[in-house]
Amino acid sequence: MVQMDSAQPNILGFLLANTIGASSANATSSHNATSTSTSPASASAASFFSLLFSPALFEYAKWMLMGSLIPYLQQIGTWLYEKALSSMFVSASFTEGDAAYDWMMTWLAKHPKWRRARQVEVTTRHGCNDGARAVPDDDDPHAEAGVTKFSYIPCVSSTQWMFFRGHWMSVCRSKDNTGWYGKMEETLRVRILSWDQRVLTALLHDARAHYDADKHSTIHIYAADGDNEWRSVGKRPKRPLRSIVLAPGVKEDVLADAREFLASKEWYNDRGIPFRRGYLLYGAPGSGKTSLIQSLAGELGLNVYIITLSRAGMDDATLCQLISNLPDQSIAIMEDIDAAFTQGINRESADPAKPASAAAPPRSPQGEAGGSRVTLSGLLNAIDGVGAQEGRILFATTNKYHSLDPALCRPGRMDKHIEFRLASRYQARELFLAFYEPPRKREREEREKEKEREGQEKWERDSGFEEKLVDVSPPSELDELAEQFATAIPERECSMATLQGYLMQYKTSPRDAALNAAAWAMEQREEQKRRAAGA
Ligand SMILES: Nc1ncnc2c1ncn2[C@@H]1O[C@H](COP(=O)(O)OP(=O)(O)OP(=O)(O)O)[C@@H](O)[C@H]1O
Structure with missing residues (x-):
C-alpha cells in the first residue's frame, strides 16, 4: 500500500490548478470565437477530457504507480535473496528454553573462535544459572578453586562467522519481544554454507556431545521460570x-x-x-x-x-x-x-x-x-x-x-x-566409616578414575569426605572408633544431618570425634528437651 506524504496533495493541487487554468483559458478563447455555436455543457465536457488526458496528470499517475510498486519490488527482491540464500545455506534456529539451544550455547562457548574474538559477551554463570554456558576457561592459569570462572559467548544482535567441518557458518543471537507482557525471548540462528542438511545434523551431534561431556560426573538441574518454562x-x-x-x-x-x-x-x-x-x-x-x-x-x-x-x-x-x-x-x-x-x-x-x-x-x-x-x-x-x-x-x-x-x-x-527415620546406631557407625575410612583397593581404583573427572573432588571438598586429611592408619582402629562413636549415639534421636554436622567439626581427627561423641549426644538431648519445653 502506498502512503501519500504531505507534499503530494500540494503537487496534486498545483497540477489541477494548472490544468484547469489551461483548460478554462482554452475554453474562454473558443467560447469567444464560437460563442454562438457551443453550449455550456459541451464546454465543460471538453475541459474534463482535456484535464483527463493532460500530460501533467499522466506524469503524476505514472509516478504514483511506480511508487506503489516499490514495496512489492522490495518484497520480491527479499524473497529472491532468501531463496538464493536458502538454496546455498542450511539454516536452523534454536529457541532459548529448548534443550538444543543449551547444546548449541555450550558448543559455541567452547569454540576456539571466542578466544580470539574481539567482540564477545562474557558470562560467569558457571554451573549456577545456566548449565549451557557453564564452561570453565580451561586455559586460564589463574583458574583455581574458589575463583570465579568465566567464558565467552557470541554477543546479541551481531553476526559471527566461523567454520564447521570446512563449511562456512554464520551465528546470530537475537532477543525478540514475544508480545507476551513484554517478555523477551532469545533465539540463536545458524546458517551453514552447504547443500547438505547432514552438516546440520553433525553439528547437533557435536553440540550435544559437548553438552553431555561431563554427564558421567554431573547431573543437570532444571526449575520452572516465571513463565512456567x-x-x-x-x-x-x-x-x-x-x-x-x-x-x-x-x-x-x-x-x-x-x-x-x-x-x-x-x-x-x-x-x-x-x-x-x-x-x-x-x-x-x-x-x-x-x-x-x-x-x-x-x-x-x-x-x-x-x-x-x-x-x-x-x-x-x-x-x-x-x-x-x-x-x-x-x-x-x-x-x-x-x-x-x-x-x-x-x-x-x-x-x-x-x-x-x-x-x-x-x-x-x-x-x-x-x-x-x-x-x-x-x-x-x-x-x-x-x-x-x-x-x-x-x-x-x-x-x-x-x-x-x-x-x-x-x-x-x-x-x-x-x-x-532418625539415625540408628548402625547408620551412625556406617556414617563414621564413610567419613574417615580410607577407600579399599578396588574402591580406590574406582575413585582414581572418578577423580579425573570434573566434579568429584568438588563434592568431596564440599561434603568433607576427604581421605587425605585423616590421621588414622590401621582399619581395625577405625572400626573400633566407629563402634565407640555408634555406642555413644542414642538410637533414633539424632538426624543423620546432625551427625554429619558433628563429624564435620573433626574432619581430620576421628579419635576426637569418637571420644567427644558421648558428651555431645548428652548436650543434644538436653537441647531437645529445652526446645520441647519452650514449644
Ligand atoms: N542417610 C544419610 N546418609 C548420609 N548423609 C546423610 C543422610 N541423611 C542426611 N545426610 C546428610 O545430611 C544433609 C541433609 O540431608 P538431606 O537434605 O538429604 O535430608 P532430607 O531428608 O532431604 O531433609 P529435609 O526433609 O529437611 O529436606 C546432607 O548434607 C546429607 O549429606
Missing part, C-alpha cells in the same frame, strides 16, 4: 550412592526398581499401563531423602526437574503444564509435597517423635493451599491425568506422611513408599 539452573556433581547411609538394602532396592522401570517401557505399553513411576520418601528431616534422589539421578544418568508446589503463582493449570512438559526419561522432584496443602505449619512442628497425624493441619474443603493455589484434585490430575507425561519418575518427599491424602499415596501415583 523449564530452565536449566545449573549442574551438580554426582553424589556417590555409597555416601548415603540407610538401613541395609534400602537404596539398592530403590535403584534396582527405578532401573527396571526405565527398561520396561514396552511391558507397560503392552498392558496399557501408564509408563510412570512414583516414589514417596517420607520421614524425619535431615535423614537423606533429597540426598538419595540426587544420588539416584546420578546413577540413572537422568536430569532432575524441581517442582515447587508452594511457589507463588503456582496453580492447577501451571502445575499441569509443567508436568506435561517434562521430557521423557527424567526425574521430577516435588519436595515437601504436603506444604501445598498445609496452612501455617513450619518445619519444627513436624516432630518425628509425635504421630504425624497430630501435626496435620486442617485442610480446606477443596484441599486448597494457603499460599499456593494448587488444589488436591489439581495435583492428582497433574500426576496421573491425561496430560501427565509418560516415562518420568516422580520423587515426592514429605515430613508429614500421615497428613497426606490417601488418594495421593495410592499405587499408580506413589508406587513405592520409603521411610526415613
